[in-house]
Amino acid sequence: MAKQRQPHTPTAQPAEAPQRPALQEVSQFLLLEREVELDHRPRMLEALQNKVNAVADSLPDQTPACSRCRQPMKRHDIESVSWEARFGRLHASVARYRCPGCKDERRPLLDLLGVEPGRISGSLARLLALLAVVAPYTLAAQLAGLLLGVKISPMGVWKVVQRLGESAARYGEGMSQYHADSRSEGASTREAPPAVVLSVDGSMLGMQVRQQRRRRQGRETLPPLPPVEEGHFQEVKTGVLLLPGERVETSPGRHSVVRRFLVSCLGNADDIFGHLYAQLRELGWLDTANTVVVIVGDGAEWIWNRTKMFVRRCEILDFWHALEHAWGFAQLLYGEGSQQADRWVHQIAEDLRAGKVQEVIARLQRMRPKTPELREKLQGLIPYYSEHVGRMQYDEYLRLGYGIGSGAVESAHKQVVHARFRQAGMRWSKAGARRLLALRLLLLNDHWALLDRLPMVAVA
Ligand SMILES: [Zn+2]
Secondary structure, eight states: OOOOOOOOOOOOOOSSOOOOOOOOOOOHHHHHHHHHHHHHHHHHHHHHHHHHHHHHHHSOOOOOBOTTTOOBOEEEEEEEEEEEETTEEEEEEEEEEEOTTTOOEEOHHHHHHTOOTTSBOHHHHHHHHHHHHHSOHHHHHHHIIIIIOOOOOHHHHHHHHHHHHHHHHHHHHHHHHHHHSTTOOOSOOTTOOSEEEEEEEEEEEEBOSOSSOOOOOTTOOOOOOOOOOTTOEEEEEEEEEEOGGGEEEEETTEEEESOOEEEEESSOHHHHHHHHHHHHHHHTOOOTTTOEEEEEEOSOHHHHTTGGGSSSEEEEEOHHHHHHHHHHHHHHHHOTTOHHHHHHHHHHHHHHHTTOHHHHHHHHHHOOOSSHHHHHHHHHHHHHHHHTGGGOOHHHHHHHTOOSOOHHHHHHHIIIIIHHHSSTTOOBOHHHHHHHHHHHHHHHTTOGGGGGGSOOOOOO
């Protein structure tokens, strides 16, 4: 019941004119901080330029070999290049070599430094990608100005994300391919846990209808995009890996985990399971002979079709999905929001938790609903439970500490996907979503440092 509000009594107008809320002077300390930063920026740039020059001077005057034909290349010319970095623009004169046969080109100094002429490189690129991983591109560009003092357009941030994201996505996919081969080497499984919980979830992303990005001609504004049509969605799947022993109850009924590893991709069921398997191997969490892989899923067929890849496994039908089906029937039987429906479902929940799934099914089978609609609903519920009996031994799972719900993956999926990819009006190209997703996972899995060891790749 809404609280009754007191009637609003207008206050008497004071005699004096209204005063704007006061602002204080910018504090002395804040001014000092800014002054030092502004003052040192050019000095940092200069110091960095000196270091780059020193590397250039120390470069041996050696003719590089062609990476394709292995023949020595020929010195072509000296090129003057520059690139954008954290403290400003750096310059260098670099020798360019060419292979007469293959026409391949190399610039040993740039290869050594790991920069691309004309582009944003180094730590600035990584920081911009970091901002874009947490905020939409326009906001990321704004944050770059406020946090880093770097002026950049949203398109500039987008470009950086494409080049680093492509690299991160290829690395993840490469890892998945590597572990798909039985000759691959995973981390040591000497400390492999007795059980690992794996759960998966999916949701849809609105995709761009156009294959090509729209380009603005001059100053005209682009017309708004049409609403996403049916069929222009793509499923993003997320998987979570965690150890049941690391699940802690933070407050009654609320659990959180100390560690969890997230895997996500725009792909089919085989792709997500390939990624999960690779991650298990990289973590050393899968000792095939001893580790029980506990798979929690909803009724979705694609999940259960792939769990056979784990020799020792325990399949669990998400408890809440199981109850949801009972709810649907109870509301039809007793009326939405009725106490009777509540009580009926509560009893089912109690019985399922106690491992009495067979009794629940028998009880449902004895029911004689009066309307065809109710009969139909019941005829859906009974086979759903019967089909998953082996995955509904909830008393056993609770006793073993495996948990019975897929809450972990649902919240993870929201964190990975919804929080960044499903904001109002967002539309994604397949390539753009794949790249940003790969970067977002690095951050959420606390692997961001890996990006230092991945190259920026040219993308079309
Ligand atoms: Zn060659």
